[in-house]
Amino acid sequence: MQKLIKDLIQKNNTKILLIVLDGLGGLPVKGKTELEVAQIPNLDALATQSACGLHIPIAMGITPGSGPGHLSLFGYDPIEWQIGRGVLEALGLGIELKKTDIALRANYATVEGGIVKDRRAGRIPTEENKEITERLQEKIRKIDDVEVIFAPGMEHRLAIVLRFPEPLPKGSASIKDTDPQKEGKPPISVTPGMPQAKGIAKIVEKLISLISETIKNERKANFILLRGFSQVPDIPHFEEVYGLKPLAIATYPMYRGLAKLIGIDAPAITGDIEEEIDFLKKNYNGYDFFFLHVKKIDSYGEDGNFEGKASKIEEFDKALPEILGLNPDVLIITGDHSTPSVLKSHSWHPVPLLLRSPYVLGNICKAFTERECIKGELGIFPTVNLMPLALANAGRLKKFGA
Amino acid sequence: MQKLIKDLIQKNNTKILLIVLDGLGGLPVKGKTELEVAQIPNLDALATQSACGLHIPIAMGITPGSGPGHLSLFGYDPIEWQIGRGVLEALGLGIELKKTDIALRANYATVEGGIVKDRRAGRIPTEENKEITERLQEKIRKIDDVEVIFAPGMEHRLAIVLRFPEPLPKGSASIKDTDPQKEGKPPISVTPGMPQAKGIAKIVEKLISLISETIKNERKANFILLRGFSQVPDIPHFEEVYGLKPLAIATYPMYRGLAKLIGIDAPAITGDIEEEIDFLKKNYNGYDFFFLHVKKIDSYGEDGNFEGKASKIEEFDKALPEILGLNPDVLIITGDHSTPSVLKSHSWHPVPLLLRSPYVLGNICKAFTERECIKGELGIFPTVNLMPLALANAGRLKKFGA
Numbered sequence: 001m002q003k004l005i006k007d008l009i010q011k012n013n014t015k016i017l018l019i020v021l022d023g024l025g026g027l028p029v030k031g032k033t034e035l036e037v038a039q040i041p042n043l044d045a046l047a048t049q050s051a052c053g054l055h056i057p058i059a060m061g062i063t064p065g066s067g068p069g070h071l072s073l074f075g076y077d078p079i080e081w082q083i084g085r086g087v088l089e090a091l092g093l094g095i096e097l098k099k100t101d102i103a104l105r106a107n108y109a110t111v112e113g114g115i116v117k118d119r120r121a122g123r124i125p126t127e128e129n130k131e132i133t134e135r136l137q138e139k140i141r142k143i144d145d146v147e148v149i150f151a152p153g154m155e156h157r158l159a160i161v162l163r164f165p166e167p168l169p170k171g172s173a174s175i176k177d178t179d180p181q182k183e184g185k186p187p188i189s190v191t192p193g194m195p196q197a198k199g200i201a202k203i204v205e206k207l208i209s210l211i212s213e214t215i216k217n218e219r220k221a222n223f224i225l226l227r228g229f230s231q232v233p234d235i236p237h238f239e240e241v242y243g244l245k246p247l248a249i250a251t252y253p254m255y256r257g258l259a260k261l262i263g264i265d266a267p268a269i270t271g272d273i274e275e276e277i278d279f280l281k282k283n284y285n286g287y288d289f290f291f292l293h294v295k296k297i298d299s300y301g302e303d304g305n306f307e308g309k310a311s312k313i314e315e316f317d318k319a320l321p322e323i324l325g326l327n328p329d330v331l332i333i334t335g336d337h338s339t340p341s342v343l344k345s346h347s348w349h350p351v352p353l354l355l356r357s358p359y360v361l362g363n364i365c366k367a368f369t370e371r372e373c374i375k376g377e378l379g380i381f382p383t384v385n386l387m388p389l390a391l392a393n394a395g396r397l398k399k400f401g402a
Numbered sequence: 403m404q405k406l407i408k409d410l411i412q413k414n415n416t417k418i419l420l421i422v423l424d425g426l427g428g429l430p431v432k433g434k435t436e437l438e439v440a441q442i443p444n445l446d447a448l449a450t451q452s453a454c455g456l457h458i459p460i461a462m463g464i465t466p467g468s469g470p471g472h473l474s475l476f477g478y479d480p481i482e483w484q485i486g487r488g489v490l491e492a493l494g495l496g497i498e499l500k501k502t503d504i505a506l507r508a509n510y511a512t513v514e515g516g517i518v519k520d521r522r523a524g525r526i527p528t529e530e531n532k533e534i535t536e537r538l539q540e541k542i543r544k545i546d547d548v549e550v551i552f553a554p555g556m557e558h559r560l561a562i563v564l565r566f567p568e569p570l571p572k573g574s575a576s577i578k579d580t581d582p583q584k585e586g587k588p589p590i591s592v593t594p595g596m597p598q599a600k601g602i603a604k605i606v607e608k609l610i611s612l613i614s615e616t617i618k619n620e621r622k623a624n625f626i627l628l629r630g631f632s633q634v635p636d637i638p639h640f641e642e643v644y645g646l647k648p649l650a651i652a653t654y655p656m657y658r659g660l661a662k663l664i665g666i667d668a669p670a671i672t673g674d675i676e677e678e679i680d681f682l683k684k685n686y687n688g689y690d691f692f693f694l695h696v697k698k699i700d701s702y703g704e705d706g707n708f709e710g711k712a713s714k715i716e717e718f719d720k721a722l723p724e725i726l727g728l729n730p731d732v733l734i735i736t737g738d739h740s741t742p743s744v745l746k747s748h749s750w751h752p753v754p755l756l757l758r759s760p761y762v763l764g765n766i767c768k769a770f771t772e773r774e775c776i777k778g779e780l781g782i783f784p785t786v787n788l789m790p791l792a793l794a795n796a797g798r799l800k801k802f803g804a
Contacts, residue, residue, distance in 0.1 A: 001461065004481065008464070359429055359745065361772055377752075377773070379782040381462060388463030392750040399748055400460050401467035401480065402490045 002075060002241050005388055005397070009243040014329035014394040016244065017280075017290045020073065021316060022066070023298025024335025025054075025351045025370055027342050029306050034341060035352065035369045038310040040317035043333070043354075046324075047368035050331075051360035053378025054350035054370070055386060057337050063348045069336030070258050074238060074291075075387030083261070084173065084230020090159040091257025093151035097232050100164045102173045102200065105228040108132065108156040108221035109179075114186050119179065120156045121221040132221055133158050139214050143206050156221065162203060169196045172231060175204060179225035187225060204229075237263030238289075242391060247283055249276050250293035259291060272296075273319045284326055301339030302346075309341050330393045331356045332386070333368075350380050357393035404477060404643050407790055407799070411645040416731035416796040418646065419682075419692045422475065423718060424468070425700025426737025427456075427753045427772055429744050431708050436743060437754065437771045440712040442719035445735070445756075448726075449770035452733075453762035455780025456752035456772070457788060459739050465750045471738030472660050476640060476693075477789030485663070486575065486632020492561040493659025495553035499634045502566045504575045504602060507630040510534065510558040510623035511581075516588050521581065523623040525557045534623055535560055541616050545608050558623065564605060573598045574633060577606060581627035589627055606631075639665030640691075644793060649685055651678050652695035661693060674698075675721045686728055703741030704748075711743050732795045733758045734788070735770075752782050759795035 026034040057064040057072045058079065067088050068078030086104035090097060097103060108129065110118040133152035140148050147163035174193030180186065190208065192201040204226070211224045238246045240263070248259035248266035256266035265287070269279050276292055284290075294316055300308035324331075334353035337346045352373040354365075365372040374380070378389075391397045428436040459466040459474045460481065469490050470480030488505035499505060510531065512520040526534075535554035542550050549565035576595035582588065592610065594603040606628065613626045640648045642665070650661035650668035658668035667689070671681050678694055686692075696718055702710035726733075736755035739748045754775040756767075767774040776782070780791075793799045 004461075004464070359742070359749070359751075361430060361435070363430075363433065364773060364776065375776070377776055379776070381782075385462035388461065389750070390463070392463035392465065397463060397465065397750070399465045399467050401470040401484065402487055 006241050008398045010398050011243050012395055016330040016390050016394050017328040019292045019333045021294045021297050021335050023301045023339025025338025025349050027340035033370055034310045038313040042317045042320040043368040047354050047365045049362050050354035050356040051378050052354050052365040052373045052376030054373050054380045055353055055383040056350050057383045061348050063346050064337045072383035075384055081235055085228030086230040090161050092254035093153055093159045094253035095151050095161050099232050100167050101232050102162045104160050104226050106158045106160050107225045109223045109225045110220050111223035116183050123155045124221050126154050140210050143203050146203050171196045172200050173229040175201055175229040177227040179227050235262055244289040245287045246289040247287040248291045249279050252295050255293045277322050298339045301341050304341050304344040306341040330390050359393055408643050410800045412800050413645050414797055418732040418792050418796050419730040421694045421735045423696045423699050423737050425703045425741025427740025427751050429742035435772055436712045440715040444719045444722040445770040449756050449767045451764050452756035452758040453780050454756050454767040454775045454778030456775050456782045457755055457785040458752050459785045463750050465748050466739045474785035477786055483635055483637055487630030488632040492563050494656035495555055495561045496655040497553050497563050501634050502569050503634050504564045506562050506628050508560045508562050509627045511625045511627045512622050513625035518585050522558045526623050528556050542612050545605050548605050571598045574602050575631040577603055577631040579629040581629050637664055646691035647689045648691040649689040650693045651681050654697050657695045679724050700741045703743050706743050706746040708743040732792050761795055
């Protein structure tokens, strides 16, 4: 499909703004969802003028992680383009990945007499993790010609990136997890899953021995277990596929990292929705496509905080007029997946969406809620179809065939 | 899918009538669409008794040309079966294509000192084009054993068909356009894109030299530029796939030509909707499936004439009782794509559809409009699914599996 789209692209001066309210969709508590309880007059008015519907990020019944949820929104088939765990972890911890990288997730662990006693090293404090990881980084900068980058995470977690001097053949990261997944067993030895991973496995063996040499006297975090070895996918870039100059506006590193994977500019920014809108305004002339990510709504959903999630949606609603002032040619507001507070997690439920452009029917949905969006002119559709629809509404797609 | 359908076909005496109101769907002006403004009591009543919905010809966001729009309606995947530009042009100009043909579009151009001065030969009057093209046809009837057929179009445009003595291997038409697309450059020399096009390229070189020899003294149209070389697709015939004896009723050559490509009978007729209905009545006993094409609604949409488009829909509504008198077992009324007057062009918007048979729920939609069809029992569905649905409603599909 992206191939077809690429052939139909025509450029113009329109601007497309995609606002992702992370984890937007919900489920009822006492009969009403978070969106139905929230006082969101601006979103409701916008929904009335817009084409509304719901989208399914992966497939019916499938709960998306943040990676595939966003890839889908950007029009990339999330089943074709699976981003490895190690890559996502590294992106989330703010490492800028290159095409020559192999990324992995790591746990500090407690090992005694060659047996894993605690896979999480007693969940050491994050501060202790930081201190140990810094020490590792100082000591281990290179193995042969491979650069090694460490990034501490929460508690016992960290990410490690092996930066090779040149791109590796596909399958080079097919190395089995060394984490035995159970206490009372020895760590699994480094095992390449394909012939092209053999050389890399040697590097990983050296890495493990250098690390354990450095931390062997720690009280708890005296060993390391590795998981999720993965290569950066050789994925077509957003601008190349869509002919749009794209900017990501996101305060969390993982979303910026994901955007960068597909060639979307994503400068580091901090702050809340106000800072994001300021950044959007400052950069409005330099780009064609804007991905603005709002995280907090999802976080409250994950905490099971129904009122908190509703109030974060209200907070966005208050900021909306400021965004509408920019008057983008195509404005889309949706989520990357649903996060119903009652589930305290991402879910498989279709995600409400509104799309405003001069070329919609409108006047169908009375509010921006799950139940109103079901009535909408876009129906329930696969998320990957959103980008073609956005491009069409922006006048950026030629006719197919004569 | 067509393979599955073919295996399930069972014949009976039912009749299916598919009426295509070309460019039917629209967008609101002052809040209402063309269909919402039009006074169409007969269509509204029919919608109430029918299964309604909207269909997407190619994919979300993709604007279909007339070729792919109709192929989809006939149940052929329009991405799998791409009809070349040359073939469509030749069909549109009334040439009946055979399986041994290569068709192309041509422009008369002005060339001076080997450089294209005007790619459109000053848009010479259509009459002048006719006169020059007739002269070419008289002079050039055969090149080696290849028959050459010319058909003048509007202004500087024409179609040329090379009729070979026997079918050519796939890829034989992969010859690059000779039109440099810009003035101030020389015409591009004839370049085969695949080895199997080499022999054909030689014929095309001879064709160009014969043409330029004939018209070199014209004031403006002294050269010819060629584009869109294409072969007639080896596409399965309608009757073979569906077991229906099909008849096309269309006054425009392109729609008849498209129908003929898939083996639908399509005698030349002229006139308006009344003549088309007369023709339908006269031939009603001889066929199982009728494709009745109504062009004017699209033409007004393309002109941006909102009221004109609405009044043409009203005109059809007045003729509808006459058609209902035939009482076809399955009656479908829809379009091949939307043509909102505000866009003055085909568009990507889903197309309203009603299907009347004894086996629908009905009593859901109050009128035949875009917004009412959204509520309908058929939802928003891919156009290629329409033929199986029509066959099912006609009792012409067996159960799948036991």
